[in-house]
Amino acid sequence: MPIRRRRVLLGALAALGATALARYGSAEASSTSGPAGLLEVTTGWTSGPEQGGLQALLAALKGRAPNVTFVAGDASNPAGTDLAARLADGPPPDSFRCSGGDELAELAPRLEPLDALAAARGWTAGLPGALLPRLRAGGALYGVPAGARRTNLLWTNPRLLAAAGAAPPPRDTGALLARLRQLAATGTTPLAVGGPAEVLHLAETVLLAAHGPDGFAALWRPGGPWRGSAATGALRTLDALLALAAPPAPDADWTDAARLLGTGRAGYLVTGDWADTWLREDLGLRPGTDYGWSAAPGTEALFQSRTDVFALPRAARNRTAALAWLDVCAGLDGQVALNGARAAVPARTDLPDPTRALFGPYARWSLDEWRTRRPVDSLTHGGLLAPRRRAAALAAAREFTGHRDSARLARELAAL
Numbered sequence: 001m002p003i004r005r006r007r008v009l010l011g012a013l014a015a016l017g018a019t020a021l022a023r024y025g026s027a028e029a030s031s032t033s034g035p036a037g038l039l040e041v042t043t044g045w046t047s048g049p050e051q052g053g054l055q056a057l058l059a060a061l062k063g064r065a066p067n068v069t070f071v072a073g074d075a076s077n078p079a080g081t082d083l084a085a086r087l088a089d090g091p092p093p094d095s096f097r098c099s100g101g102d103e104l105a106e107l108a109p110r111l112e113p114l115d116a117l118a119a120a121r122g123w124t125a126g127l128p129g130a131l132l133p134r135l136r137a138g139g140a141l142y143g144v145p146a147g148a149r150r151t152n153l154l155w156t157n158p159r160l161l162a163a164a165g166a167a168p169p170p171r172d173t174g175a176l177l178a179r180l181r182q183l184a185a186t187g188t189t190p191l192a193v194g195g196p197a198e199v200l201h202l203a204e205t206v207l208l209a210a211h212g213p214d215g216f217a218a219l220w221r222p223g224g225p226w227r228g229s230a231a232t233g234a235l236r237t238l239d240a241l242l243a244l245a246a247p248p249a250p251d252a253d254w255t256d257a258a259r260l261l262g263t264g265r266a267g268y269l270v271t272g273d274w275a276d277t278w279l280r281e282d283l284g285l286r287p288g289t290d291y292g293w294s295a296a297p298g299t300e301a302l303f304q305s306r307t308d309v310f311a312l313p314r315a316a317r318n319r320t321a322a323l324a325w326l327d328v329c330a331g332l333d334g335q336v337a338l339n340g341a342r343a344a345v346p347a348r349t350d351l352p353d354p355t356r357a358l359f360g361p362y363a364r365w366s367l368d369e370w371r372t373r374r375p376v377d378s379l380t381h382g383g384l385l386a387p388r389r390r391a392a393a394l395a396a397a398r399e400f401t402g403h404r405d406s407a408r409l410a411r412e413l414a415a416l
Helices: 011-015 048-064 083-089 101-110 115-121 129-135 158-164 173-184 196-219 229-243 254-262 274-282 319-330 332-340 361-372 387-403 406-414
Strands: 037-042 068-072 095-098 144-150 153-156 189-192 266-271 292-295 302-311 374-377
Touching: 037 319, 048 068, 048 274, 048 319, 048 332, 083 101, 095 101, 095 319, 101 129, 101 302, 101 387, 115 319, 129 144, 129 302, 129 374, 144 319, 144 332, 144 361, 153 254, 153 274, 158 173, 158 266, 173 189, 173 196, 173 229, 173 266, 189 254, 196 229, 196 254, 196 266, 196 302, 196 374, 196 387, 229 406, 254 266, 254 274, 266 274, 292 361, 302 319, 319 332, 387 406
Parallel strands: 037 068, 037 095, 189 266, 302 374
Antiparallel strands: 095 302, 144 302, 153 266, 153 292
């Protein structure tokens, strides 16, 4: 399958099929049949583990559609407008990635309903029933999930915690604060936090722990219970956590925090599953020995995540190739390739045991969690809010790192 450079193209895509996971289950296809031509897909996966996952996913696509030329779409057209404008005014990409939930629902009027296609092509096979509402808008199916990135995770440096006597995993935010204070007494930074996005990530984690999934969802609807004791207590906990953390720099991100954890300069980190690939590959650490993980305290029964969903615009120029792309995204071979390369989980739960064995230690644990925990949308990284509201929440978190007024933060989040 030829790959053509256009705007934000991924230079490393020539290395398709380099990993065993990328080669898993690729369907055979004749070079003289099937879809052909340019296929433009907007993913935003231009670096790091996401880029590797896209490479692996394209290897699976190559087996099904060798005559398709993949074009990595840009979220903006040459005039600089965003994806929503491209969908409204054209030309749209043939498919694009979004996070499901409100983000997908906002774009639904410009998308093709997929119920009949999904039934005919098996696109919802193996999916958890609780995930399906996040793929719908107005009762119709508009998204095909390819995988899920978990966000409610607590990462640890086991050696550092054992030396401080703080090794047992905390079961709630109160226990986490106690562990952090215990670690602070040794002179070590207890908690690593990146920039403003990671502050918002930490905020939604403590809010989810305080409210549970239904109460957490209610916060973001009109008249949400922001004045209640649960929200007030959670945001005070957020302030207490930041008081025990390395000060988050405005230009820092999660990799800065992960480096503190991985190099033994911090004991705990709250961030998503992308930390596994970075700690293992960039720092060369051993999972389960040099770093550990668990669900964030108070959220053990939940799998909060960003679901990577692909949609079909009504005016897709190469609809036939787009359908082949959605086939791969929905299929076991494509989902195993994509998520095995980036330590995320396939959206499908019907993976055979030999396939599960291809995943690493963290990912195998996460596969079990995905099958047994309730899925919940992420605010910071997922589709809980549409993009404009999410951007406003990030701005509020950025301001909070300076003023540290939890009542003001509550007012600003309530205004969303």
